[in-house]
Amino acid sequence: MINASGYAAYSSTTALKPYSFERRDPGPKDVVIDIEYCGVCHSDIHQVRDEWGGSIFPMVPGHEIVGTVSAVGKEVTRLKPGDTAGVGVMVDSCRECASCKRGLEQYCEKGMVGTYGAKDRRGDITYGGYSDVIVTDEHFVYAISPKLNKPAVAPLLCAGITTYSPLKHWEVGRGRKVGVVGLGGLGHMGLKFAHSLGAHVVQFTTSSSKTKDAMRLGADEVVLSNDPDAMAKQKASFDFILDTVSAQHDISPYLSMLKLDGTLVMVGLPEKPVALPSMAMCVPRRSIAGSGIGGVPETQEMLDYCAEHNIVSDVEVIPIQQINEAFERVLKSDVKYRFVIDMASLREQ
Numbered sequence: 001m002i003n004a005s006g007y008a009a010y011s012s013t014t015a016l017k018p019y020s021f022e023r024r025d026p027g028p029k030d031v032v033i034d035i036e037y038c039g040v041c042h043s044d045i046h047q048v049r050d051e052w053g054g055s056i057f058p059m060v061p062g063h064e065i066v067g068t069v070s071a072v073g074k075e076v077t078r079l080k081p082g083d084t085a086g087v088g089v090m091v092d093s094c095r096e097c098a099s100c101k102r103g104l105e106q107y108c109e110k111g112m113v114g115t116y117g118a119k120d121r122r123g124d125i126t127y128g129g130y131s132d133v134i135v136t137d138e139h140f141v142y143a144i145s146p147k148l149n150k151p152a153v154a155p156l157l158c159a160g161i162t163t164y165s166p167l168k169h170w171e172v173g174r175g176r177k178v179g180v181v182g183l184g185g186l187g188h189m190g191l192k193f194a195h196s197l198g199a200h201v202v203q204f205t206t207s208s209s210k211t212k213d214a215m216r217l218g219a220d221e222v223v224l225s226n227d228p229d230a231m232a233k234q235k236a237s238f239d240f241i242l243d244t245v246s247a248q249h250d251i252s253p254y255l256s257m258l259k260l261d262g263t264l265v266m267v268g269l270p271e272k273p274v275a276l277p278s279m280a281m282c283v284p285r286r287s288i289a290g291s292g293i294g295g296v297p298e299t300q301e302m303l304d305y306c307a308e309h310n311i312v313s314d315v316e317v318i319p320i321q322q323i324n325e326a327f328e329r330v331l332k333s334d335v336k337y338r339f340v341i342d343m344a345s346l347r348e349q
């Protein structure tokens with residue numbers, strides 16, 4: 001076994017603390033990664049606090065993992081020691097169902113295996129990236145260009161692919177008018193991608209203080225969602241709206257901004273069900289949809305796209321000792337736009 005150390009939640013009500021555990025010895029298809037950076041995703045907080053139910057403790061969160069390959073099993077072909085590599089939200093799936101065969105492992109009919117807080121196919125509990133080393137099957141390890149700034153790459157593995165995938169699926173690009181609702185970890189990546197894909201992008205935000213930043217990140221227009229006149233001007237003009245807000249909110253104002261056959265995609269996962277304004281859905285014909293992360297091939301495609309177009313996340317790098325404080329700040333949206341843990345801080349204690 002490989003000794004690992006990290007930070008874990010021991011229960012849903014206590015702060016994260018240092019934790020020592022073991023990783024499996026690498027099998028023939030496994031890649032061992034020395035973790036250098038791990039992003040802090042809002043879902044880490046949901047799961048640490050057992051807000052979705054079924055959390056397993058102790059829990060080592062983290063599914064935006066970047067590091068350097070230190071060893072590979074003898075059947076591994078895509079990666080070698082010294083390569084920069086990443087692990088995202090999942091570490092396994094059945095590989096046999098229709099979804100897996102289409103490269104949509106996140107929608108595996110038998111359920112994908114989460115990077116942390118899940119039971120893998122061996123029956124072992126998975127531990128995530130708030131730690132110094134991870135052993136993962138090659139199929140779920142991504143090659144990352146050394147050109148990209150490592151800490152700023154980490155959030156691409158969850159926030160990046162969660163926004164890239166729906167933009168690609170609904171064919172956002174030149175000639176399309178696209179709205180992005182919310183300017184946080186997800187929203188700022190959606191904005192960067194939509195802009196890069198050539199769309200006319202309108203950023204919706206509740207705070208006028210974010211206007212300048214949204215323009216810098218690629219918005220063509222910024223609309224304050226609490227300004228009824230500004231909102232009314234956008235009526236029935238969008239092809240696509242990406243709603244990244246995780247707090248409970250009313251989607252009707254955004255729905256009424258879609259043109260005929262426009263689509264509103266929700267990726268923010270509010271806790272309670274969202275009310276559907278049926279009249280606004282029917283006249284004119286409009287769609288509401290959801291989307292979850294991305295499959296393995298699309299995640300690699302997104303990382304390659306980012307290397308080609310020099311896209312990374314805007315991050316605030318923290319030592320792991322500040323993780324509990326960082327959680328509180330994420331809940332207050334007080335971060336621009338993603339915290340990333342520098343795992344060198346783990347070795348310092």
Ligand SMILES: [Zn+2]
Nearest residue numbers: 041043158159
């Ligand atoms: Zn995430």
Ligand SMILES: [Zn+2]
Nearest residue numbers: 094097100108
């Ligand atoms: Zn499957």
